Every structure is written in C-alpha cells, then in structure tokens.
Amino acid sequence: LGPGASSPPAAAPRSPPRADTRYIPLQLTHLARNLKYHDAENRCIELHSPDGIHSCILRAVDPQEATTWFNALHSAIGKSTQKALLDANRALVAIIGELKFIGWLSRRCSGEPNGRSSSESSDELDKWQSIFVAVTDREFRLYESAPWSVEAWSRPFECCPLVTTRLAGAGNTSTVGSNSSAQSSIFCVRCGTTRGVLSHWLRSETNRDMAAWARVLVQGCHTAIITQREFSFRCLYQGRPCQLIVHLDRGFTLLDSSLVGSGAPITKALWSFPFDKLKGSADDGNKLLFLDFAGGLEDGSGGAEIELDMECCPKPVVFVLHNCLSAKVHSLA
Template sequence: SEARILELHSPDAVHSCVLRACDPSEAAAWFNTLHSALAVLTTAALHEASRAIPDLRHIGWLLRRPRLENNMSSSESSEDMDRWHSIFAAVTDSELRLYESAPWSGEAWRAPAEAYPLIATRLVGSGKRTELPEFSIRCATSEGVITHNLRAETHRDLAAWAKALVNGSHASAVTQRELVCRCLWKGRPSQLVIHYENGFTLLEAGTGSRTLWRYPFDRLRNSSDDGKRILYLDFGGEDNEVELDMEGCPKPIVFILHNFLSAKIHRL
C-alpha cells in the first residue's frame, strides 16, 4: 500500500528513488529519520547560501498542485491537475521565490523561475483536507491574483513556512512604509498615498499636489475592488465612500493595504 512507500528526489530534480518498507510503521520510522536528517542539512544549506544571498530567511522543498487558469487545455486531464509537483522555495526579506530545482550557485539563487513580492502576498490557510499539511498562497500581480496550492512534508514544516511568510509580509510592510500610486477620483487625475503610520491621503496630480482628502486607518470600515480597475474605500457614512479608478488591476494595492493593516495589528 502507499503507506509503505517512500520517495527520494535529488536536489537537481533529475533523479528519484522509490523505496518500499515492510509495513507502514517501518516506513514512518524511515521517513521520520530521513526527514530529521534533511532538516539539519537544510538549515546548514540556508547558512551557506546566506553568504551569497544575505537576505534569505527560509528555504526548502514543497509540493505544488498545477494552477488552473481559465480552463484546462485539451492536454490536461483532471488527473493531471490533481498531481503534485516538487518545487524548491525560498523566502527572502522581500520575496517568495520558486525554483524548479535547488539552486547551486549565487547566480542560480538570483534567477528563480517565479518571484512574488511578500508585501503583495497573502497566506490563506490550509486546504479542505486538514489532516494533510496543505496551504495556499495568493499573490497579487498586475494581471490579477495567482493562487498557489502547496503542501509541506509535515505540519511542523507547514507552521515554519506560515511563520516565514507572515513575518516576511509584515516586515516588508514596515520597511516599505508608503505606497504611492496614480488614480482617478471623480474623473480627476490624482495620487493616492497609503502610509503605514498616517493612513490615506489623496493628492491632486501636478506640481501643486493639493490635498483632496485624508483619513487615518481607524476610519476605514471596508475595502473592496471590482477585480479590474476600481478600488472602493469606505470610511463610514455615505459622504465618505470613496471610489478610485486605479487605471489598472487594483489587486496589488488591496493586498498591500491588507498587509499594512495586518502588520499594524500584529504590532499591538
């Protein structure tokens, strides 16, 4: 049965080995021993890699379910979409980086297959099958939201990844401090400033930069978007409902705003 099977994969993702134990208990013993040894080696590898990439904070292997974007192509069956694939992941001070295999050089560390700013990334919890160490990450981009469905080896590993991602997004929010983006308010070219301490300020576009309105964070009652261009901010009362045309996908702004708020709450 599958409970007796162990799979070992090489760091370059080229070679693999399938082992079968006599019974599930022996397989579990081998898994725990191998996992503990690999955890020690991963910690050592993190320290070694930090010499080339000083801002590395967490590294390791994860399983990822293929992303379903729009509709599946004709070559993708439902079985293919349910198959998990190994990826190597790293959390730096500012990014979540995904690699097809473990990086072997400083150049490889700096060239991930995918990279997402932590400040526009949200951890949304584990999957429906809570007995498995699964979790999802939503990354806001200029094209919309990309969701990664991931699985760690153990629940302890999942907790470590969650801590690294949440702490990283909060630290990024504190470091960035301010988000400035152009927009249209009531058809008027404007500039929205979201400051980690001072809240929201809308400035008139141009050299004068006249302040059109200002609200602290504690006035915000709700925020939402239409997924296309419009950002909605409700500061309480009909006269304080703001609609902004961000002239592009508003998702990154919404995610950054939520990470600002989350970091401020976590600081309390």
C-alpha cells in the same frame, strides 16, 4: 551555492566506492511521500535530486519502518538545508536580500493561469509537482529546481513582494480533493499582482513543516510592511491623475499629481483618512477600487464612498491594505 557554482557539490563517500552501492547526497534533496509514486500502503519514501532529474524510491517492509526512515532522513535533510541557507546568504544578501527560509514543497497542478481552483475532477486535483521555495526579507520566490549558483538564484519562475503576499489558510476536501492523504499539511499562498490574484496550493510533508512555513510567511509579510511603511500607487480620481499613499501609521492620502509636468512639487492632498475611518473596501478585479470611509470628504464632494481607477488590477493595493491592517493588529497582540 556560491559565486561561480553551476552544479551541486559532489558528495565524497567516506569509504571507497563499490559497484553495488549507490551514494545519494542529501543536501537540498526533496524528501516526499505519495508525490510521483502512488503508495496506498504508505510504505514508500521518495528522494528527488536537487535538479529534479533523478529520483530514488525506497520501499520499507511496513508503514512503521517507512515512517522511521522518513523521520531520520527528514532530520538529516533539515540540518543540511540550514547549512545551505547560511552558505547561500554569504553570497546572496547583496543581490536578492537575506534568505529567511528555503526548502521543497509540492504545488498542486492547475490549468488555470492564475492558479485558481476550477471544476477539475478529483484525479486532476490530486496532481502535484515539486517546487523549491525561498522566502527572503522582501520576497516570496518559486524555483523549478534548487538553485546552485548566483545566476540561478536570480531567476525564479515566480516572484512576489511579501507586502502583496498573504497566507490564505489550509486546504479542505472541496478545494484540494478528497483523495489527498496529507490535507492537514496543505496551505494556500495568494499573491496580489497587476495580473490578478495568483493562488498557490502548497503541500508540506509534515504538520511541523507547514507550521514553520506559515510562521515565516506571516512574520515576513508583517516585517516587510513595517520596514517599508509607505506605499504609493498611481491612479485616477474623478479623471484627475493622482497618487494614492497607503501609510502604516497615517492611513490613506490622495495626492494630486496633475502638476508633475510643470516641475511643481506634489504637495496638494485631496483627502486623507486614517485606517479606523475605513468602513469597507471592494474592487472589480479589473481596475476600479472602491473605498468607503466614515465621515465623508471635508469639502462635501463625493461623499464617503470613493472610486479610484488604478489603471490596472487593484489587487496589489488590496493586499497591501490587508497586510497593513494585519500588521497593526498583530502589533497590539
């Protein structure tokens, strides 16, 4: 987990190796049930190596014994994961930020490029894949396998700022599939990007794990918003190039940026509204953002309904807005 590391550290057994014994390191191993091996009797436990290549399937005499072994392994892996997080932070804080939470989850496979649910059969809806997830102080990161080097930590296959990430809620039979045996441990994370909304249906192995992930995500999004406080987005307003400023305390301000080329400072505010004047917002999912404010504009032009051309998908603005409002409400609780 440190600089120069390229593979998982070898686990040295306390006793001499035996031909009839197999040693399985538990650090960052994915412990799961009903992931790659269908187990209708709930007697099996799956252990998948950190690199995702090797697997070990254990079958107990009955479901009770399987649960006992699962809980013991879950506790041991949880402790080793916390140690791995501390070790990784010593090498990574200056590179990707501080790791707040790491671990394995299962992600529902989807043929949709944006991760949205489609009219797939229930068999398709029940297909899951292992992903390693990390929440830093700034980002939500997804990896195909557990990173074992600084270079690997720097190359997630999906990365989204927490300020444009939202916990959307738990799954149900209409969205996740009626055959799932762990619906109570399923949750959805949505990321607003310039490509649209990326939806990740994720499954933890226990309700307690799901609660921990939910808490880290919600608190992380709020903390990221409070830390940055101000967010700027390029846009067009009535054909004029502008900057939309969303500020945690001051609300919305639209600045005229048409004078940027002349070297003049951007000081002219076309309009400004606090959050409590916002009556509603909408977007077309393509590039247009609609804001409806109470009171209208001071110069009387355009009324209270404002249309902004964000020149790309407006979802990042929408998610920042929702997280700002959520953080403000949470601070009052």
